[in-house]
Amino acid sequence: MSDLFEDPEPQGSTGSNAPEFSVSEISGAVKRSIETEFAYVRVRGEVGRVSRPSSGHLYLDLKDDRAVLASVIWKGRAQALTHRPEEGMEVIATGKLTTFPGQSKYQMVIDDIAPAGAGALMAMLEKRKALLQAEGLFAPERKKAIPFLPEVIGVVTSPSGAVIRDILHRLRDRFPRKVLVWPVAVQGASCAPQVAAAIEGFNRMTPGGSLPRPDLLIVARGGGSIEDLWGFNEEIVARAAAASEIPLISAVGHETDTTLIDFVSDRRAPTPTAAAEMAVPVRLDLLSWTENQGVRLAGGVTRSLQMRRQRLSDLSRGLPKQDAILEGPRQRLDVLAEKLPAALRSGNGQKALLLSRTSGALRPQVLSRRIAEEKRVLKGLSDRLSPALARANADKGRRLDQTARGLRPRELDAQIARGNDKLETLLRRLSDRARRLLDDRRTRLEALDRLRETLGYTETLKRGYAVVRSCDHVITSAQAAKEAGALEIEFSDGRFALGGAATKGKTKPKEPEQGSLF
Structure with a gap:
């Protein structure tokens, strides 16, 4: 294989016996050489660009101040990572070098990646904390009040650890309540997704269903190193706790341990035992307080009744006696009863004198003169009525004659008939009017005569006067x-x-x- 990369002839040689390779052969040879030489490497660097496509693979760059190393984490390994790499994080990556012939570049296939020490973890934690705080998830006004005495308490923790036993024992001692346990892994790669799923699962329960929905949640875990507690620093857990509609108490680690879930929860407990103490009051203390309140209530009612009784007694002493209240009205009644006969006699005398003066103004002579005057007026109207009717008839006759001269006999007869009807109607109306007028005058005369008789002194004489x-x-x-x-x-x-x-x-x-x- 080494002969493949040797120069067979000096530079500038024109020999024709040099071997020829395809692009794929050269790429394969380079790939095998690099994978053989760098089959296992550990690289320390800063995470640069991070890409998470839909395929599930994770692409990132490892860099320092002089070079950049392209890297990839395949889907299966990416899901099992304890710490997901983030941009700017200093890490130590373990894997192998290989090439990617499609782009003529080399890259590192990472099998495991971890922060480069506790300092890197804390830096990532502070960055994540600042992000959540900027979104307002730590704001005090969004935190919910813890119920005074919840009926059902949901606990998210490991079912086999000492934490759940401590919580149940403390609840049993203080105030026994129904407890629902959602078992989860409290460390490792599966911790964060299981805890987030447990919180969301409790919130999705239907109130009043076959499985009661908790009134309070406790997320608990014992103490450990920052790596052991890292699952509760994951963003998915913090957001699930912040979105919980059920009030939540975080009890992760010991008193000195602080995780992101402590900042977003509604209440933080230093230990799981302290979380149980926050969840419920002491039953005996509550009974004692209730009994004390009952005693104070009875004492207050007794004192209030005594004060009101004393006040009523004091007010009653200031009130006058019943006889004293009625003495004055009785005396005034006696005085008025003695004055009543004389007052009645005086009143009758005044009324009689007033009646006598009024009747003197209505003497029989005055009434007789008024009646005579009304008679004259009525006679004058009666005397004027007959000539007026005669003149009206004469006028109608003349107009009728004038109209008849210009009409034919048949039209004349019709006109005469209409004139006679109108004349009869007018006569009836005049007769009715005269009758109503006479009836009105007669009624007025009769009323005046009755008034004369009523107000006359003869009627007064009949009542015992002279x-x-x-x-x-x-x-x-x-x-x-x-x-x-x-x-x-x-x-x-x-x-x-x-x-x-x-x-x-x-x-x-x-x-x-x-x-x-x-």
């Missing part, structure tokens, strides 16, 4: 009665003269009744 006269003058005061020579007292059933005989049964002559207006 009229004192002297020489046809009404006496309205005691002084006038003393000065009068003779007095005549008129009652409802007759008149009585002082000093003379009574004229019992002698009544005032009745006025003549009004005659008919028709």
Whole structure:
């Protein structure tokens, strides 16, 4: 094979016995030579360009300050990597060198790749932490409150480790609750995808289903090195914890261990045991607190009743007695009862005097004059009605004659018939109008006559009053009665003269009744 690369003839020779190779033969020979010489190498460098096509293979560059080495990780190996390479990360890659004849270049096929020491891991962790913090996944306002007493608690951890036993023992001592365990690998390449799947699986459970959905999640693991805890630093785990709708407590490692899930979780516990203590209160303490609150409530109610009873007693002493409250109104009632008869008599006298003054203004003579005036007005209207009807008939007749002269006999008869109908209609309307007018006047006269009789002094006499006269003058005061020579007292059933005989049964002559207006 070494003869293949030797120069058989000096430069510038024109001999024709030099062997000829195809491009594929030369490429194959180079490939075999490189793979034989560099079958196992470890290369330290910085990760440059990283490409992840849909095929699943992983393409990247390893570089330093003077050279670049193209590298590839096949799909099967890429899925098993503990640490996925990221751009800018310093790594140590283990594999072999080979060529890619299709592009005439050499490359490294990587079987395993790891960060170059803890410093590289921490640098990658800080870069990932800064990215998640910039997205707001660490913000305090997005963190959810832990329920005071969850009914079901979901635990994401290894089912065979001491962590799950510590959590169950602490929950049993403090406040027994239902626990659902989702078994996962807590380190290695499968840790991150299993933990993320467990968190998402608990969140996909249907509330109230056959398998109850947890009210609280605990992601727990014991202590270890940074490499052992690296699965909880993966971005897929941090994003699953941040997206969880169920409140989540992270308890990964010991108190000094910090992972990315601690920053995105709703609460961080220094140890798995502390996470169980955060999840539930102490049952005995809660019972003691409840009993204490009951005692305080009973004491508060008792003190409140005593204070209200004392206040009511103090207020009752300031109130007057029942008899004292009623004494004043009773005395006023007695005084008013004594004044009531005199007040009634005085009121009746005032009303009688007012009625007498009003009836004096409506004397029979005044009413008689008003009735006579209404009669004259009504008679005048009646006297004017007949001539008006006669004139109207004469006017209609003249117009009818004038119209008849210019009409033919048949049209004349029709016109005369229409004129007669209109005349009859007009006469009926005038007759009805006159009748309504007379009825209205009669009603008004009857009302005035009833008012006259009601307000007349004779009606007052029937209620027990009397009229004192002297020489046809009404006496309205005691002084006038003393000065009068003779007095005549008129009652409802007759008149009585002082000093003379009574004229019992002698009544005032009745006025003549009004005659008919028709």
